[in-house]
Amino acid sequence: MAPLHQYLLLSLLLFGLGLAGVMTRRNGLITLMGIELMLNAANLNFIAFWRHGPNPDAVEGVLLAMFAIGVAAAEVAVGLALVIAIFRRFRTVNLDEVQELKG
Amino acid sequence: MNALDQLFVNLKQAIVGWFPGEWRLGVSVVISAAAIVGVYAGLFAITTWIERKGLGRIQNRPGPNRVGPFGLLQPLADGLKALIKEDIIPQRADRLVHTLAPILAVVPVILALAVIPVGRNMVAVDLQAGLIFFFAMGGVKEIAVFMAGWGSRNAYSLLGSMRAIAQMISYEMPLVLSGLVVAMAVGSLSLVDIIEAQAGYYGGVLARWHVFTPWGLAGFLLFLVAATAEANRTPFDLPEGESEIIAGHMLEYSGFKYALFFLGEYMGLFGMSGLAITLFLGGWRAPFSFLEWIPSWMWFFGKLFAFIAFFVWLRGTLPRLRADQLMEFAWKFMLPMVLLDVVALALWQYTAHWSVPLAGLWRWVLSGGLMFVAYLGLARLISPRRRVGPRTYRFAE
Amino acid sequence: MSATFAILATWTVLAALGAMALRKPVHAALSLVGALMGVAFTYLNLGAEFITAVQVLVYVGAVAILIVFVLQLTRGEGVEGESLAVQPASLGLGIALLVTGGLIAAVVFLPDWRAAWPEKGDxxxxxxxxxxxxxxxxxxxxxxxxxxxxxxxxxxxxxxxxxxxxxxx
Known part of the structure; x- marks a missing residue:
């Protein structure tokens, strides 16, 4: 097992990659994948802090990661449903071309 | 008896003992892994022979009978054939994805087999969350199926893989839930603990297996149906569907890669059977107390062979389901039944300390009755209201 | 840095990079599966066995499968043109780099965060x-x-x- 800060750096790199993907890609699905990566980075932090934390009996880190995974599952379900709905309406999943709300 | 029972455990310990201290962990891991791969691959070879022979018998033909006595060397010949066949990758296929898929179809299945105890003290890894781990590896297999279907760039492949994934996702729910019913009853996700919980005998004779309780019986049957679907066996073999979409996601594979897919399918079948044995049929335990002298690993593999025979029988007997029937059955019948099984378990557990006369019988009536009524009601709900009369043939007569 | 963690971290970061940078959405999705598996095994490296199984079950078994399914339903082959979600591309990358760099600096330069408490069992x-x-x-x-x-x-x-x-x- 590596020291805590190495896990934090790995999680940060994952977060950064996810953020860069969300910022630059225009395919709606890849944007969703970027969000998943960022959520995973957060989960990795929870587990790393739980493992290296001072209290040996605490299980909250694992619990938080579990809840985060549950919320992520819900988020993906709704997000993908939105992608399908957008595809039905506009025949594309390209976020740039979905501009009906743009003033 | 004890020496024979622990034969392989002692053998492994002896071999590990020959090595210097710091090597022992590595050697132990290698031996366990080699044993799992070797035993189940050998079982795969025997199973293909049993299946072809059995199907032949059911269909009134001899089956393989040319290579070796009773055609016993047929698997060897098949393996050689697969090895020397030309390995074709379609020109427009995605080479990397196409090549990775068969490997990914086998590796998770072998990993999943590692958590199943095959005898007393005979389990490669006793994970705390072994049950969840097993199901998780089943999820990785779906990715392999998708990669095979998409990487081949063939309409039938893609269609077959989409069918396969839809089916696997739908039946994963009842599969996991019926496994979790057992975990709830035992209070542990470790497969070793689950077998431990089935120790002892009713009246000193009949084993305390989970299948001999009302919720366990219902759970076992539901698990068996879901496992058949998860392993893509008839009557749930739509993903392959030789007669309609010609082997589905495996269509563009030839030679050794095709053999790898087959290996994965059969090892998945062994895994599902092994899990059913572990969860409901007492794992390596004997069914009656007077049969305890037979070594534990013989019991496990005997039960496994019984399952293989059962699946061959099913394949020879039942026709294939339609895709809509498959989905309807999963969501409208299997899922509610499994959820009710949780209630049946709760009833069984809450009445565990009843002191009324014939308490055992009343518990059976309460818990089993719930499942039976639900079965009747749901079956009536999903089956079309058609009066079944004598069939009239228009052309055949 | 232990060898296991080095391999895991390299694998995870490369796969995540692939998931965000590969042209074809299906390749990106498969690469995402690799990254998620990498994170799962990092959990195992941290001694969180149960979360590893849950991660594989939920993310690989359900989320990734859903994503590739929707990819197929939406014709999969979405080709990326010159236009990007945030214009220009360097602005988006810049924001991401800035945020990540700031966070990394916070981890590296704050000595308290490097404190290692005694290890404990699962x-x-x-x-x-x-x-x-x-x-x-x-x-x-x-x-x-x-x-x-x-x-x-x-x-x-x-x-x-x-x-x-x-x-x-």
Whole structure:
């Protein structure tokens, strides 16, 4: 097992990659994948802090990661449903071309 | 008896003992892994022979009978054939994805087999969350199926893989839930603990297996149906569907890669059977107390062979389901039944300390009755209201 | 840095890079599966066996499969043109780099965060379950409710409506 800060750096790199993907890609699905990566980075932090934390009996880190995974599952379900709905309406999943709300 | 029972455990310990201290962990891991791969691959070879022979018998033909006595060397010949066949990758296929898929179809299945105890003290890894781990590896297999279907760039492949994934996702729910019913009853996700919980005998004779309780019986049957679907066996073999979409996601594979897919399918079948044995049929335990002298690993593999025979029988007997029937059955019948099984378990557990006369019988009536009524009601709900009369043939007569 | 962690971290970061940078969406999705598996094995490296299994079950078995399914439903082959979500591309990358760089600096330069407390054994699953069923039972129920609502919402959103024809163009 590596020291805590190495896990934090790995999680940060994952977060950064996810953020860069969300910022630059225009395919709606890849944007969703970027969000998943960022959520995973957060989960990795929870587990790393739980493992290296001072209290040996605490299980909250694992619990938080579990809840985060549950919320992520819900988020993906709704997000993908939105992608399908957008595809039905506009025949594309390209976020740039979905501009009906743009003033 | 004890020496024979622990034969392989002692053998492994002896071999590990020959090595210097710091090597022992590595050697132990290698031996366990080699044993799992070797035993189940050998079982795969025997199973293909049993299946072809059995199907032949059911269909009134001899089956393989040319290579070796009773055609016993047929698997060897098949393996050689697969090895020397030309390995074709379609020109427009995605080479990397196409090549990775068969490997990914086998590796998770072998990993999943590692958590199943095959005898007393005979389990490669006793994970705390072994049950969840097993199901998780089943999820990785779906990715392999998708990669095979998409990487081949063939309409039938893609269609077959989409069918396969839809089916696997739908039946994963009842599969996991019926496994979790057992975990709830035992209070542990470790497969070793689950077998431990089935120790002892009713009246000193009949084993305390989970299948001999009302919720366990219902759970076992539901698990068996879901496992058949998860392993893509008839009557749930739509993903392959030789007669309609010609082997589905495996269509563009030839030679050794095709053999790898087959290996994965059969090892998945062994895994599902092994899990059913572990969860409901007492794992390596004997069914009656007077049969305890037979070594534990013989019991496990005997039960496994019984399952293989059962699946061959099913394949020879039942026709294939339609895709809509498959989905309807999963969501409208299997899922509610499994959820009710949780209630049946709760009833069984809450009445565990009843002191009324014939308490055992009343518990059976309460818990089993719930499942039976639900079965009747749901079956009536999903089956079309058609009066079944004598069939009239228009052309055949 | 231990060798296991080095391999895991390299694998995870490369796969995540592939998931965000590969041209074909299906390749990106498969690369995402690799990254998620990498994170799962990092959990194992941290001694969280149960979360590893849950991660594989939920992310690889369900989320990734859903993503590739939707890729197929939306014709998969979405080709990226010159236009990007944030214009210009360097602005988006710049923001991401800035945020990540700031966070990395925070980790590296704050000495307190490097403190290593003594290691401890894996948490017993039984205890996890007890805590989940006692102190956090409301949160658990809330997650269940959320998942149910999300499921119903997803079905409603993705349902085919007669008036959802693509606009004439």
């Amino acid at each position: 948490v017993a699953l039984k205890r996890l379950g007890e805590v989940l069923m006692n102190r956090y039972v409301v949160a658990l129920e809330a997650i269940g409710l959320l998942l149910t609502i999300a499921m119903i919402g997803a079905v409603l959103i993705a349902l085919k409506r007669p008036d959802s024809q693509p606009p004439e163009s």
